[in-house]
Amino acid sequence: MRAAVFKALGQPLCVERVPDPSTGPDEVVVKVGRCGICGTDLHITEDPIFNAPPGTVLGHEFAGEVVQIGPNVERVRTGDHVSILPVRSCGQCPACLAGKFARCAQMRITGGGYGEYTVVHQRQCVKLPSTVSVADGALVEPLAVGLHGANAGPVTTGDRVLVIGAGPIGLAAAFWARRLGAVQVAVTAPSNRRAALALELGATAFVGPSDNFGEAVNKALGGPADLVFEAVGKPGLLARAVDLVRPRGTVVVLGLCTAADTYNPFQTMVKEVRIHPAMLYDLPEFEAAVDVLHAGDVTPRSMVTETVSLSDLPAAFEALRHRTTQCKTLVDVWGA
């Protein structure tokens, strides 16, 4: 089969032939339909902290068709369309039994979506109803990240919410915040080009660059934010979030920042701000993301700004390292 393979830090992915996967007793081979390119994948290919071995096939935001199952598999059948929860875990500890795979001591994040086929544990399969296409199914993972963040807050009815960052994760957080009862949801980004998209996904306001940024945010929200999502992951933004949230408010950290960062503990203490980093999702959150698409709320589709073939994936991937107009790029793995 063909796959886009990670070779070394700082080098482009390379599309080449690799062995076809086969199943263990509890495993499933998935023919990948669509896979999203995620900022985390970019980080993995440039930052030694992730320790990715050469030969890794990345891609953790994908959906496809089950084409082979191991003898113990009961959760799915061949022909089923599934979205993959990209976490492997022991399956037996209390966290795993509760569907909280990310909290398992043995958890590891799996990829494989940048290849024509990949093998996963049956527990990782979340069935897609016929109403949800595999292209929509590839959006389930980033939507689940946003929902996990919203639940971590938690967003409660009547909240004023600020989202720093208008990438797919920030937009997903805004999407869920509104659906969980926030009355005002402002999204902010350094340029105005995502304004329309943010409003489409549920934001009530978009705040672009401004001389008096704090005032502009408060005006957009009708008061200081109860909850701030930091969905970028750059040094300085945690401090900005603490600065913008109301006293005793909450900052949910969704942005992945591997660089050292500082914020002022005194300011955080005086305001008694709760800082809550949120990572991945639980199985019920993943299923809820499928449900919302099944229920007909397909506004997240508008995050997809381009779809590329597997052959074009390496070039599209490199382009995303620089300033780009793309929001979510999907790979149509079998497309020309």
Ligand SMILES: [Zn+2]
């Ligand atoms: Zn991701």
Ligand SMILES: [Zn+2]
């Ligand atoms: Zn476990």
